[in-house]
Amino acid sequence: MSAISVDHRKPLPVSAPPRQTPAPVILAVIGALVAGYALWTWEAWLASGPTQITATRDPESASWWVARGYEAIMAVVVVALTIRVVRQCLQQRRLVFDAVIIIAGFFTLFWDPMVNWMQPNFMYSSQWFNLNTWVAHAPGVVNPTAGLMPQPVFIMFIYPFGLLGFSIILNYGMSVVQRRVPRINTLALLAFAYVVGVFLGFCLEAPTFLFNLWGLPGAPASLSLFANGQRYAWAEYLTTGIVFTTFAAVRYFRNDKGQTIAERGLETFKPATRTAVTIFATIAVFAMSMWALLLVQIPAGLHASPYPTNYPAHLINGLCNIPGNPNSTTPTAYGPCPGSPGFRMPVDKTFIPSTGH
Numbered sequence: 001m002s003a004i005s006v007d008h009r010k011p012l013p014v015s016a017p018p019r020q021t022p023a024p025v026i027l028a029v030i031g032a033l034v035a036g037y038a039l040w041t042w043e044a045w046l047a048s049g050p051t052q053i054t055a056t057r058d059p060e061s062a063s064w065w066v067a068r069g070y071e072a073i074m075a076v077v078v079v080a081l082t083i084r085v086v087r088q089c090l091q092q093r094r095l096v097f098d099a100v101i102i103i104a105g106f107f108t109l110f111w112d113p114m115v116n117w118m119q120p121n122f123m124y125s126s127q128w129f130n131l132n133t134w135v136a137h138a139p140g141v142v143n144p145t146a147g148l149m150p151q152p153v154f155i156m157f158i159y160p161f162g163l164l165g166f167s168i169i170l171n172y173g174m175s176v177v178q179r180r181v182p183r184i185n186t187l188a189l190l191a192f193a194y195v196v197g198v199f200l201g202f203c204l205e206a207p208t209f210l211f212n213l214w215g216l217p218g219a220p221a222s223l224s225l226f227a228n229g230q231r232y233a234w235a236e237y238l239t240t241g242i243v244f245t246t247f248a249a250v251r252y253f254r255n256d257k258g259q260t261i262a263e264r265g266l267e268t269f270k271p272a273t274r275t276a277v278t279i280f281a282t283i284a285v286f287a288m289s290m291w292a293l294l295l296v297q298i299p300a301g302l303h304a305s306p307y308p309t310n311y312p313a314h315l316i317n318g319l320c321n322i323p324g325n326p327n328s329t330t331p332t333a334y335g336p337c338p339g340s341p342g343f344r345m346p347v348d349k350t351f352i353p354s355t356g357h
Contacts, residue, residue: 022265024281031107031280034287037138038110045134053126053150056313063211063314067127070208071154078161095275097260098164101251104282105160108243110134111290112155117141119338119345120149120319121218121301127314128152128213144346145319145334152214163247166200170248190249197244201237212315218338219297221305229310235300239293246289250282261285304339 058064081102088096113133115122120143124130128150136147170193177192178184208214209225209232219233226232254260262281266274306323313327320337322328335346 024262024266024277027281027284028277031284034283035107038107041134041138044137050131052130053132053317056126056317058314063127063213066207066211067213074154074157077165078157081161081164100279100282101164102160103279104286105163107283108286108290109156109159113151115294115297116143116146118143119301121297123215123315124150124152125213125315126150126317128154145332148318166244167248167251170196171252174252193248194241194245198237198241201240201244212312215315217307218301218304220303229308235297239296242292243289250285301338306339307337
C-alpha cells in the first residue's frame with residue numbers, strides 16, 4: 001500500500017485587480033480647484049463693494065431699450081426654468097442634472113470676463129444693469145483696468161439659466177437627428193450640435209453687436225461680420241459654439257443607466273458624496289469649454305486690429321484709449337488700446353525704454 005503525500009504549502013494569495021478611480025472623481029478635483037479660485041476672487045470682489053457703472057449711459061439711445069428687452073426675456077427664462085427644475089427635484093426627490101447644470105453654470109460665469117486678464121479685449125456696455133466686474137481681484141491678472149468693465153446682470157443669469165435653455169433646444173434637435181439617422185455616430189452628432197450652437201449664438205449676439213451692447217474689438221478684424229463699428233469677430237462666433245456644444249453634450253449623452261459623464265462609476269459612493277462629485281465634475285467640464293474659448297480669444301487679442309473709432313462712450317468705459325475716437329479722449333490707466341500704432345502692453349517689462357536716440 002503506497003503512502004499518500006499531502007502538500008501542506010499555502011496557496012499563493014491572488015491580488016485583487018487594481019481599483020480604478022472613476023473619471024468624475026478626477027474631474028471633481030479639478031472642479032473643486034476651479035470653484036475655490038472663483039470663490040476666492042468673488043469674496044475679494046464683494047468685499048471691495050462692487051458698484052454699478054452709469055457715467056457713460058445714454059438712455060436716449062435705442063441700445064438702452066434693446067438691453068431692457070434682453071433683460072425682460074431673461075427674467076422670464078429664469079422664472080420658467082426655476083419652476084421646471086424645482087418641480088423635477090421635488091418629483092424625483094433628488095438633485096436632478098438640470099439643477100447641477102444651473103449650479104455649474106454659475107461657476108462657468110466666472111470665466112466670462114477673464115478674456116481681459118491681460119488686456120481689454122472685450123467690452124460690455126454700461127447700458128445694461130450692471131456691476132463692475134471681478135477680474136481685477138483674480139490672482140494673476142495684470143490688466144490695470146480689468147475691474148472697470150461693467151458686468152451685465154443679464155450675463156450673470158445667462159450662464160446658469162440661458163445656457164441650460166439653449167442646451168434643451170440643442171438636445172431636442174440632436175434627438176430628432178438621431179431618430180431620423182439612427183446610425184449617426186457621436187462625432188457627427190457633435191458636429192451638428194456645434195453648427196446649430198453657432199447659429200443660436202448668432203441669434204443671441206448679433207443684436208448686441210449691432211447695437212454696441214458688447215464687442216470684441218481685441219481680435220483681428222478679418223472674417224468679422226457687420227460694419228467695423230459693430231464688428232462681430234470670428235474669435236467670438238466660432239468659440240461661442242464650443243461652449244454651447246459642451247453644455248448640450250454633457251446633458252445629452254448618457255450610458256444605459258441614464259448617467260452623464262459626470263455621474264458614471266459612482267455607485268459605491270454615498271448619495272451626498274455622489275451628488276457633490278457630480279457637481280464639481282460638471283464645473284470642471286464646463287470650465288474647460290471656457291478655457292478653450294479663452295485660449296482662442298486671448299492670443300487673438302495679441303493680433304488685434306485697431307479698435308473702432310466710432311465706438312460709443314458707454315461701450316469704452318475708460319478701459320483704454322482708442323486713437324481717433326472722440327468718446328475716448330480722457331487718459332486711461334491702460335493707455336492706447338491694443339492694435340493702436342506703437343502699442344505696448346502696460347504691464348511689467350513690456351515697455352521698451354527710450355534710449356534717447
